[in-house]
Amino acid sequence: MTAPAATRAWMAFLVGMTCCGASLAGLDEGLSALSKGNYAAAAKELRPLAERGNAEAQYRIGLMYEFGRGYPVDKAQAISWLRKSAGQDHAAAQQELGVIYATGDGVAKNDAEAVSWFRKSATQGNAAAQYNLGLMIAKGAGVRNDDAEAIAWFRKAAVQGFTFAQFKLGVAYEHGVGVAKDPVLAYASYAIAARDGNREHVAQRDAMAAKLAPAQAQQGLALANAWTVGQPMPASVSVAGAQSPAPPAAGVRARDRCSATGQMEGEKFAATHCAVSLFSDQHSVAIWFNADPISPEEAENFQASSYASGLKGGKPRTLLQVMLCPGGGKPTASAAAVKSIDLNTSHATSPLAGVQTVVEAPKDFKVEKMTGEIRPGALLSGRIVGKHGRSVWTLDFDVTLPAKDAAAGMSCGK
Numbered sequence: 001m002t003a004p005a006a007t008r009a010w011m012a013f014l015v016g017m018t019c020c021g022a023s024l025a026g027l028d029e030g031l032s033a034l035s036k037g038n039y040a041a042a043a044k045e046l047r048p049l050a051e052r053g054n055a056e057a058q059y060r061i062g063l064m065y066e067f068g069r070g071y072p073v074d075k076a077q078a079i080s081w082l083r084k085s086a087g088q089d090h091a092a093a094q095q096e097l098g099v100i101y102a103t104g105d106g107v108a109k110n111d112a113e114a115v116s117w118f119r120k121s122a123t124q125g126n127a128a129a130q131y132n133l134g135l136m137i138a139k140g141a142g143v144r145n146d147d148a149e150a151i152a153w154f155r156k157a158a159v160q161g162f163t164f165a166q167f168k169l170g171v172a173y174e175h176g177v178g179v180a181k182d183p184v185l186a187y188a189s190y191a192i193a194a195r196d197g198n199r200e201h202v203a204q205r206d207a208m209a210a211k212l213a214p215a216q217a218q219q220g221l222a223l224a225n226a227w228t229v230g231q232p233m234p235a236s237v238s239v240a241g242a243q244s245p246a247p248p249a250a251g252v253r254a255r256d257r258c259s260a261t262g263q264m265e266g267e268k269f270a271a272t273h274c275a276v277s278l279f280s281d282q283h284s285v286a287i288w289f290n291a292d293p294i295s296p297e298e299a300e301n302f303q304a305s306s307y308a309s310g311l312k313g314g315k316p317r318t319l320l321q322v323m324l325c326p327g328g329g330k331p332t333a334s335a336a337a338v339k340s341i342d343l344n345t346s347h348a349t350s351p352l353a354g355v356q357t358v359v360e361a362p363k364d365f366k367v368e369k370m371t372g373e374i375r376p377g378a379l380l381s382g383r384i385v386g387k388h389g390r391s392v393w394t395l396d397f398d399v400t401l402p403a404k405d406a407a408a409g410m411s412c413g414k
Contacts, residue, residue, distance in 0.1 A: 279409020
């Protein structure tokens with residue numbers, strides 16, 4: 001399936017999904033009508049909300065115009081409503097605009113514009129956008145080709161169970177594009193993707209298995225069977241005869257020190273393990289504090305993607321992740337330069353204690369220390385004390401920034 005076709009199938013599925021956000025009078029009814037194919041009733045409920053500025057309703061009305069459901073097909077109206085929604089950081093609307101500009105559906109084809117929308121959505125965690133951004137980067141369409149960055153985005157989507165991204169990882173390992181060539185990891189990735197029943201995925205899994213020695217096939221199948229949604233995709237093997245990539249560097253070096261302590265919505269936590277990513281383009285940093293040890297594979301994935309899953313093996317984990325601009329967009333860190341922090345938390349024993357928000361200084365936090373250079377291999381030291389709602393935290397860290405750049409990170413004003 002081509003990228004546009006895959007994305008269209010994904011978006012068509014989303015049209016019939018119900019929203020997971022806060023309930024609003026008329027929104028639930030409109031989404032319910034959509035799921036039943038009653039587009040007239042859906043338009044009656046959603047249109048007034050869209051006109052009053054509700055981003056979810058604007059997104060749904062945009063799709064209805066785009067695909068001719070409840071309204072005649074009108075690409076201009078579709079794009080207008082999708083832009084209104086995307087302007088409010090609605091990730092799915094941003095993803096759909098990326099598809100529209102990538103395919104030239106109702107507009108002049110514009111790869112750079114598509115990449116811009118895909119990136120906005122991808123950094124919010126939209127799996128389809130992460131996959132599509134990876135495709136654009138792999139092709140060098142609207143952006144400089146960077147196979148390693150493309151792989152990082154595919155990994156991020158694959159973690160969420162996006163099977164087309166899992167399949168692309170198989171292709172990468174089979175042919176050694178952006179990663180070391182590894183037939184066992186190729187087979188494992190194809191086998192995971194083939195769970196969706198897609199004929200191409202199943203056929204490629206079986207074709208790859210036929211090329212392997214029995215021990216290799218057994219190892220690849222074991223890796224695939226052990227994988228669950230929320231876990232990093234298999235990235236290393238240890239089997240005789242397999243071509244394995246070089247072991248990743250440890251995510252937390254001996255000189256690194258970090259701790260995050262406090263309360264998440266009243267629930268106590270302590271996290272003394274960490275991984276770090278660097279987004280050099282913006283001089284921004286992401287730090288993942290975790291209660292349990294972080295494996296080298298997880299640290300490597302975080303360095304590449306700035307993303308840490310709140311699940312491991314299908315179970316919640318306790319973590320706190322921050323994205324910040326230590327120098328306010330400049331290469332030298334300064335306590336006064338940190339104006340906002342993207343905060344994401346998860347608590348293993350209290351799922352409702354997790355928050356995802358942007359906190360502001362000095363209202364929500366105080367930077368007591370921030371020193372160092374924001375460049376590969378540099379040492380960054382900081383201490384941040386914050387409070388937001390019922391959550392309080394103290395962050396201490398002395399970490400070495402990774403040598404490789406992440407595919408995503410926080411945008412910083414310069």
